[in-house]
Amino acid sequence: MSTLFIRNHQYNVIKKQTEFLLKTLRTVSDRRVLETVRFRAAATITEAFDFLTEDQRHMLERITAFETAYDFQRYLSELEAYVVPFPPITLKQIQKLFPKNKKLKIPDLQSIDFRFVTYLGWVDVATNRLFMIYPSEGQFVGIEGRITPTNKKGYCLFCNRHQELAFFSVKTKNALPDNYSSVGQYVCIDNHDCNQLITDTEALEKFIHYVRK
Known part of the structure; x- marks a missing residue:
């Protein structure tokens, strides 16, 4: 093998x-x-x-x-x-990553070629939410936030290629209890294209670490 x-x-x-x-x-x-x-x-x-x-x-x-x-x-x-595929993940595992979303819309996992996925991402167009899953240190990390199309092209934070962008805003906890702030970055509006273009995971991992700290 x-x-x-x-x-x-x-x-x-x-x-x-x-x-x-x-x-x-x-x-x-x-x-x-x-x-x-x-x-x-x-x-x-x-x-x-x-x-x-x-x-x-x-x-x-x-x-x-x-x-x-x-x-x-x-x-x-x-x-x-x-090529090392994205680690196997089930619907139940995805649902556990986003417990507050009782009506979470999950993409058809059977239609995805996981060999060519660095991060699993999809948009719920009804709520304008982007959901992301990334494998880190033996476990999955789930991030969600509001996604707003910009109708312009620029450089995506994750793949660093000139693509059509959206503004991705994620709520993060501050040091004080019940105190939240938002972190926003410009990312590809098409997650599939982003996965096809990303050549370095450093920016993606830094973003995930920052919003989860």
Whole structure:
């Protein structure tokens, strides 16, 4: 059985580098430049991992040898077998994360490809609420807040890509009892697209830690 070692955001790094390298191959003829771009792409990919075995590193660094779109697509398809899926979660577990929402609308979990999910997110359009679930230290963390479309594009806090944004406002407790404040950030209005683009979890994890402290 293959050892799963690529998380979704790391797979997105690989996708981004394959797209950049393929574009360079189509537009640049200088072999020295191409060689530099090839090895920079491989380095960027391996640097996205804290630890790699020699076999895993060799597997990822094969990107330096590819020439065609077919080569890159086959490379990505083969790597899908090593992607670590979002941890299994049940409807009951989700409901327990949001106990105050007795009529919580939950997405169809069967329709989600959990290999390509960094955080599970969905919007209840009836209440303008965004719900997020993230695995942290062996358990699930649930966050909810008001989501307000901005009808403009900008850089999402989580994926840092230029996308259509919404303002996500979450209530947090202050030091005093029954004293609340709100923390707001601009995030992708489409959670699926955000998961397809996120290449680093640091900003997401900092936000989750801040609103839950």
